[in-house]
Amino acid sequence: MKEIAVIGPVEFTLGFRLAGIKHVVDTGSLSEGMVKLLDNSEVGIVITDEETMSSLDEYIKEKVIGSINPVVVVVSDKVQQDELRKMIIQSIGVDLMKEE
Numbered sequence: 001m002k003e004i005a006v007i008g009p010v011e012f013t014l015g016f017r018l019a020g021i022k023h024v025v026d027t028g029s030l031s032e033g034m035v036k037l038l039d040n041s042e043v044g045i046v047i048t049d050e051e052t053m054s055s056l057d058e059y060i061k062e063k064v065i066g067s068i069n070p071v072v073v074v075v076s077d078k079v080q081q082d083e084l085r086k087m088i089i090q091s092i093g094v095d096l097m098k099e100e
Contacts, residue, residue, distance in 0.1 A: 002045070003043055003044065004023070004045045004046075005025070005043045005047070006021050006023070006024050006026075006048070007024075007030065007046060007048045007052055009051065012026075012049045012051075030052055030056060034048075043070045044069065044070050045072075046071070047075060048072065048073070050075070066090055071087075
């Protein structure tokens, strides 16, 4: 069974730790931590916050957006339309946000 992982600042990851999530990255190089999570075969879902996502370098960010396994979920108080659209298209092959 695949596991859930979380990456971000301590304030973001603390609640997930309390909920029992074992794969948590909240210190050190976020780009390096994200790569390790993306390459970890035990992880099926990576949860991160908008601040962490925006702080990743462009190469890693593109790798995250294009990742199907694991799926990366960006938790935010505002929706990042373009990135969400790319992830949906990558995952299911259909542009659900396409205006007709």
